[in-house]
Amino acid sequence: MSDPLELTEIPERTVTSAALPPDQRTPWHKVVHNDDVRRLFACVIGGFVLALMTGPEGDGINMLSGVDGALRFPHLGICLALTVGLWVLITVRHRFGERARTASARVSALPARLLPNAKFRGLALVALLALAIVYPAHLNGYWQSVLVQQVGIYVLLAIGLNVVVGYAGLLDLGYIAFFAIGAYSDAFWTGALPIHPPANLNPFWVIPIAIATAMLAGVILGVPTLRLRGDYLAIVTLGFGEIIQIVAINLQGVTGGAIGTGTIRHFALHVLGINYVWGLDPLPYYYLLLVFVVLALFAFHSLEHSRIGRAWAAIREDEIAAEASGINVLKYKVMAFAIGASTSGFAGTLVASQIRFFEPGDFTVQLSILILVLVIFGGMGSLPGAVVGAAVLEWLPQYLHVHPLFGFQQQDLYIYFGAILILMMIFRPEGLIPSRRRRIELGLAEHGIGTADAMTAGASPSEPAGLP
Amino acid sequence: MSLLQLVDLEVRYGAIPALRGVNLSVETGEIVTLLGANGAGKTTTLRTISGLQHPASGRVLFEGRAIGDVAPHDVLALGVGHVPEGRRIFPQMSVLENLEMGAYRRRGNLREDVEHVFSLFPVLGQRRRQEGGTLSGGEQQMLAIGRALMSHPRLLLLDEPSMGLAPLVVKAIFEIIARIRSQGTTILLVEQNATQALQLADRGYVLENGEIVMSGAATDLLGDPRIRAAYLGETAAH
Ligand SMILES: Nc1ncnc2c1ncn2[C@@H]1O[C@H](COP(=O)(O)OP(=O)(O)OP(=O)(O)O)[C@@H](O)[C@H]1O
Ligand SMILES: [Mg+2]
Numbered sequence: 001m002s003d004p005l006e007l008t009e010i011p012e013r014t015v016t017s018a019a020l021p022p023d024q025r026t027p028w029h030k031v032v033h034n035d036d037v038r039r040l041f042a043c044v045i046g047g048f049v050l051a052l053m054t055g056p057e058g059d060g061i062n063m064l065s066g067v068d069g070a071l072r073f074p075h076l077g078i079c080l081a082l083t084v085g086l087w088v089l090i091t092v093r094h095r096f097g098e099r100a101r102t103a104s105a106r107v108s109a110l111p112a113r114l115l116p117n118a119k120f121r122g123l124a125l126v127a128l129l130a131l132a133i134v135y136p137a138h139l140n141g142y143w144q145s146v147l148v149q150q151v152g153i154y155v156l157l158a159i160g161l162n163v164v165v166g167y168a169g170l171l172d173l174g175y176i177a178f179f180a181i182g183a184y185s186d187a188f189w190t191g192a193l194p195i196h197p198p199a200n201l202n203p204f205w206v207i208p209i210a211i212a213t214a215m216l217a218g219v220i221l222g223v224p225t226l227r228l229r230g231d232y233l234a235i236v237t238l239g240f241g242e243i244i245q246i247v248a249i250n251l252q253g254v255t256g257g258a259i260g261t262g263t264i265r266h267f268a269l270h271v272l273g274i275n276y277v278w279g280l281d282p283l284p285y286y287y288l289l290l291v292f293v294v295l296a297l298f299a300f301h302s303l304e305h306s307r308i309g310r311a312w313a314a315i316r317e318d319e320i321a322a323e324a325s326g327i328n329v330l331k332y333k334v335m336a337f338a339i340g341a342s343t344s345g346f347a348g349t350l351v352a353s354q355i356r357f358f359e360p361g362d363f364t365v366q367l368s369i370l371i372l373v374l375v376i377f378g379g380m381g382s383l384p385g386a387v388v389g390a391a392v393l394e395w396l397p398q399y400l401h402v403h404p405l406f407g408f409q410q411q412d413l414y415i416y417f418g419a420i421l422i423l424m425m426i427f428r429p430e431g432l433i434p435s436r437r438r439r440i441e442l443g444l445a446e447h448g449i450g451t452a453d454a455m456t457a458g459a460s461p462s463e464p465a466g467l468p
Numbered sequence: 469m470s471l472l473q474l475v476d477l478e479v480r481y482g483a484i485p486a487l488r489g490v491n492l493s494v495e496t497g498e499i500v501t502l503l504g505a506n507g508a509g510k511t512t513t514l515r516t517i518s519g520l521q522h523p524a525s526g527r528v529l530f531e532g533r534a535i536g537d538v539a540p541h542d543v544l545a546l547g548v549g550h551v552p553e554g555r556r557i558f559p560q561m562s563v564l565e566n567l568e569m570g571a572y573r574r575r576g577n578l579r580e581d582v583e584h585v586f587s588l589f590p591v592l593g594q595r596r597r598q599e600g601g602t603l604s605g606g607e608q609q610m611l612a613i614g615r616a617l618m619s620h621p622r623l624l625l626l627d628e629p630s631m632g633l634a635p636l637v638v639k640a641i642f643e644i645i646a647r648i649r650s651q652g653t654t655i656l657l658v659e660q661n662a663t664q665a666l667q668l669a670d671r672g673y674v675l676e677n678g679e680i681v682m683s684g685a686a687t688d689l690l691g692d693p694r695i696r697a698a699y700l701g702e703t704a705a706h
Pocket of ligand 2: 510511512553
């Protein structure tokens with residue numbers, strides 16, 4: 001995970017018989033040596049294996065009944081169709097991958113071409129923000145709640161995880177545990193749990209407390225784990241996610257167990273003469289969410305381009321080199337991890353208050369993976385990528401679900417996400433909106449050092465300009 | 469007072485000892501080389517000095533100050549630069565960005581430092597915008613050294629800078645190490661390339677299974693039959 005995706009892969013070129021004149025066609029016994037054919041074999045065999053693995057179980061009396069059932073027509077056909085489909089994709093990629101890549105590069109260069117001016121980009125952002133403020137008011141209640149519960153929450157979750165995975169290169173598979181901690185903090189402080197809080201808080205002040213609790217949990221989990229290099233974090237966070245869920249189920253006296261919490265109060269603000277209660281209407285929650293998303297975007301954007309962001313980049317690229325450069329690796333890793341945790345915690349609080357009830361079953365590992373998929377889909381380390389990736393992947397299923405033509409079923413979601421991920425890895429591994437490389441040296445260019453472009457300066461071994 | 473002194477240094481990985489009572493000193497202005505076969509404990513010694521590893525017992529004194537338990541980023545701030553084994557540069561950062569990361573602990577204008585590095589390694593100056601990962605092995609080693617120099621170390625730890633490089637490149641890098649010393653940086657050089665290291669160094673130590681088995685002036689070591697047998701592939705004349 002420490003290595004960002006390799007983008008400069010050289011596509012494998014295979015000479016295929018179809019492209020050659022008849023007399024140069026590969027003889028049949030050499031066809032197996034053709035890469036495409038070999039891969040087809042592998043995929044067909046993979047299809048059979050998949051059919052066996054996903055087929056019915058055998059029984060003690062007729063031991064081969066499982067195999068028999070697995071190799072029946074519709075089941076085997078589906079599995080073979082899947083793997084042969086994969087082969088088609090791979091082959092298409094080998095034939096047309098280059099073209100697809102240049103096309104996608106051209107598309108991603110488009111915004112920079114159309115909006116070369118920073119002022120225009122700023123204006124575009126303001127216009128987008130205005131749209132985000134005005135447009136939802138014209139939607140119906142269904143889409144407004146989709147906007148909060150699907151799009152908004154997942155955008156927030158994705159930009160938070162992007163700090164951990166994209167900026168610092170830490171694989172966090174228990175991200176949703178902090179979401180659970182935020183939600184349970186909310187339930188606790190609003191008196192919706194079997195145990196009662198020491199003081200009944202104005203439900204709005206639950207937000208900072210829940211954020212702080214999730215952050216604390218992140219620090220407590222992060223400090224011992226992040227000392228270790230490598231994939232330990234992925235394993236520990238995976239385990240932590242499970243532990244939180246199991247604890248929530250079993251600690252009935254505290255959490256309400258598997259049945260879930262009592263009714264959580266809506267947020268309410270009573271300060272400086274303002275009395276506002278977030279009610280059943282999703283729109284006010286949407287605006288609250290929008291405020292936090294915009295704040296988080298500002299904060300994360302400036303972090304990315306700060307000294308802290310540079311330290312994260314260094315750690316992501318090579319931890320030992322970062323250490324040798326005098327970066328306090330543990331500190332910055334814990335910082336990224338805790339920022340992610342508190343974002344997730346806030347999202348949990350907001351969801352809990354809006355839905356007013358939740359249960360431990362809402363915090364599955366699958367959800368952590370889903371958010372990771374959103375980040376990878378959008379482009380690791382890219383804020384616009386995380387926003388657009390999460391928004392598209394969360395909005396699209398809802399759209400397809402209600403659209404009469406498609407009749408998309410929610411329970412099939414992960415099948416499609418899996419397929420999308422495979423497609424992305426083949427055709428656009430850097431994500432929908434790849435992160436632009438930081439230009440740290442711009443600071444140096446201002447001092448007149450980086451102005452000459454070494455790549456175009458030719459190979460003259462002259463001393464660098466400006467030497468005393 | 470020595471710039472660096474290791475006193476009865478013991479370092480373990482779990483229960484396995486890697487260094488067993490190492491005594492070593494480096495005076496200001498010297499080049500000292502630490503020789504030894506694979507697995508002798510050379511890298512462990514450097515890692516312990518720069519705080520990446522902590523001693524089980526014994527002391528690491530830098531300018532008389534015990535730094536055995538100091539964290540690596542603070543050791544660097546005290547004036548110890550470390551060029552780790554296997555030239556670990558930031559592969560997706562440009563040459564300039566790599567150098568700037570080397571000065572992470574400092575603020576202020578880096579222009580003079582960058583130009584100083586480019587004067588030592590002109591090839592880096594020509595490739596200032598190239599990504600670190602696309603540099604050749606020799607250029608990467610130069611970049612790793614340059615990056616360590618950006619923090620203004622008084623003591624520079626070099627872990628096998630000649631590893632995997634062509635003889636001509638090794639020669640060039642060793643010449644630059646001599647130049648870095650002449651500009652006032654003390655150097656502790658870990659090497660397997662014994663002849664060249666001893667020709668460059670003032671003094672040398674030989675590490676074997678975590679223990680110093682020999683030490684002395686570089687010229688003496690260069691003429692020592694045991695060294696010649698062990699590292700220069702000659703038969704020992706007992
Ligand atoms: N992280 C580690 N965990 C356990 N043992 C280690 C670790 N690092 C090094 N060792 C062991 O400590 C001993 C000394 O290793 P070290 O890397 O210091 O040797 P070295 O002299 O630098 O060797 P080389 O010339 O091959 O780089 C070796 O036996 C090695 O196996
Ligand atoms: Mg070593």
